[in-house]
Amino acid sequence: MADIPRPAPVSFSEFEPVSTAAWQERIRRDLKGASAESLVWTPADGFAVQPFYHHEALAALGALPTPQVRPQPATAGWLNVPTYAVGASSMGHAAIDRAAAALERGADGAHFDLTDAASFDVAYLHRRLPLATSYVGYSLRIGAASFVQRLLTAEPAGLRGFLRFDPITDHAPDLPGQLADLRTVLGLTRRFRDFRALTLNGAFFANRGGTVTQQLGFTLATAATYLSELPDETLTAAEVAAAVQIQVGLNPTYFLEIAKLRALRQLWATLLHAYELPAGAATDLRIFAGTSTWSKTTLDPHTNLLRVTTETMAAVLGGADAVSVAAFDSLYHDPNEFSDRLARNLPVILREEVQLHRVADPAAGSYYLETLTDQLARDAWSLLQDIETLGGLPAAVGFVLQELQKVAQQQFQHIADGTQVVVGTNRFQDPHEQFDYNPKKLLRSRDFDSTRATYPSEVLRLATALHFQRREKKRKRAAVVLLGTHTNQLILESFMQLLPKDERQTFNISHPEGTLSLLFSTPEGAMLMYATPDQFGHFARVVCRVRQDDAGFVPPYLLNADLATMQEAVALFGFKEFTVEGYSTDDVLARLQGR
Incomplete structure (x- = not known):
């Protein structure tokens, strides 16, 4: 674009020029012996982001970059x-x-x-x-x-x-x-x-x-x-x-x-x-x-x-x-x-x-x-x-969705183990937070966005909050909340972060790969469970009184029924309790809820 003027060099004569080597030496001194490599950041994209850039960085691009000029909209700026x-x-x-x-x-x-x-x-x-x-x-x-x-x-x-x-x-x-x-x-x-x-x-x-x-x-x-x-x-x-x-x-x-x-x-x-x-x-x-x-x-x-x-x-x-x-x-x-x-x-x-x-x-x-x-x-x-x-889009759509799923699962994992901080969700939480909405209604809503990074953490928190509300009211009803696939592993990672460092160790968690994670809540207690997708599908039809051959039925996230019916259905379909070696379900839930 020949009509765009090239950037003119800018000089600040009152300042002495500082070389890259001098900056690097100052960084080493400020780190007090720690390696500058410890400051290198690797985002999810996979390349390394250095802690310090100088004019050599522009030279490495091959040519001085040109400012991006674009037509202005009717309103100044944007x-x-x-x-x-x-x-x-x-x-x-x-x-x-x-x-x-x-x-x-x-x-x-x-x-x-x-x-x-x-x-x-x-x-x-x-x-x-x-x-x-x-x-x-x-x-x-x-x-x-x-x-x-x-x-x-x-x-x-x-x-x-x-x-x-x-x-x-x-x-x-x-x-x-x-x-x-x-x-x-x-x-x-x-x-x-x-x-x-x-x-x-x-x-x-x-x-x-x-x-x-x-x-x-x-x-x-x-x-x-x-x-x-x-x-x-x-x-x-x-x-x-x-x-x-x-x-x-x-x-x-x-x-x-x-x-x-x-x-x-x-x-x-x-x-x-x-x-x-x-x-x-x-x-x-x-x-x-x-x-x-x-x-x-x-x-x-x-x-x-x-x-x-x-x-x-x-x-x-x-x-x-x-x-x-x-x-x-x-x-x-x-x-x-x-x-x-x-x-x-x-x-x-x-x-x-x-x-x-x-x-x-x-x-x-x-x-x-x-x-x-x-x-x-x-x-x-x-x-x-x-x-x-791969043939371009839409032929490669399977590859695109698979890559998105892989990265999303990595972020779920990093949020669960604390590597990726989400303020107010997995770090600096408010243990006395009062919800400005009805957790039960939100979990039941088909509009509740389940594609977000913090969704697994939120569902567990909202579901356990519902359990404690039910226990306080002493109602003889029970609920099963669908937490999603792979959530038990995320629960384990979150639980680990809440233990004192001297108590952390390698834990075993008892659930097969690819199963769904559930929370079974009664007025007396709460239990984390797992089930296969088929088990949960049949179970939901029983609780919701829907015919088993109804292919159009989509199980809701939150299922409610009287206590006897729910206990009988859970036993009938053989759901399993998930346990962490050395800790019971109640220990895990109590720690996650800050009790």
Whole structure:
């Protein structure tokens, strides 16, 4: 990009230059004999992050990096775009009203995540938010062409915002039909430069625990598929690329997240070059960054406010064009004005008070961040090549899901053994925490997000809290709570962390591989058990009085029945108690609950 000026050297003559060797000597002195290698950090991506970077780091990149310059949105810096979930069979009036109110109180747009796009009241939306001038995004899984046609019928003059319709990432049925639908959408909206009709769901990978490298590589592989499959006699690859926006999810790993967004822009330019598209088109990429669900907790939930602050700062410093901040209590509360306002005001404060929009690329030239950006871009491109070797997407979707599952299990393990700290959940817990929700209702809810990093820890804590409530009330009822697969191992790791160091030893845990973990709670006591998936499925049908041949039945997480029925069913199906060598179930539960 010849029109972008090269960075001029900056000199501070009043300071003496300090060599790398001098810095390293100072580090050794401050460590008082400890090795500097002890400060090396290895994130889940697998590469080593050094504790110290100097100007040699930029030289190792091959050339001085160029600051990333991108077109500015209508609002200086970035757009503040809250997300509103609209459930099945809902016309969305309540969500539309919330969005209209938010636009009067600091928001720049609205994003509607639609479960049932056919039921969404487009006419009401247009009355409340004029579609030609309001920045509005829509996420849906099916029916994209008919939905966009309804939008254009309501407002023939045009649309401003985006559509997230990504049948590859969202595993929509009938992919050829969905791609044909997408071509129709791109044809209908190609003349609206302020509407991005091909927003990719890169947040899917962040919300399932993917490493930063995986998020970049898998999203890039999705983009490559669309660039290959969508063009036809009516649609060019350049038109497909011009319609692209990428939605990313952000986690609290601050510097990695900044580097992720910067690497994404570099990778997009490289991908367009591979498709022989003009390099200048890469500057048109828009990034829509949202706080992720993966890192959020229901325990000590106000810590989520700190997490979303870190994530949002990473988004704007990394160069996002629009941000969406989730309410801190969205995991367990219905929408409310208090938490909505906190979430909405966070990007406003970063722009109006912190003034983070004053610099186009704040990370440019940082030895550390430029190195991270380059490392992530290289590793993600290598991962893209691996996926292409497997046939690209969707052929390699099994590989993608397997890799995500592997990394997620590692993080579950690290949270259980304390290697990965989650404040308020596995470290610095509040032993007297009073839940601002009904644990029983939350465990029963199908909307309780089970794809988060802290889910196994939370379910055990909520389930044991229910047990103690039941014991205090002395009700002659019992409950079985499904804790999930592999949870007994996580319980063991968590239990180990709570023992005094001189009591820690190698324990045996009695449960076969691949079984489900359960908590059996009665007014008199609680017992941790395990069962095979088939055992639990039959058991749930008995307790819920559902026919055994009902294939559509999905067992709930929480099963309640009178004590006699539950004891008889547990005995009938032969569930086994899980024991830790030297400690009973009651010992384990008492320690985990802080008693």
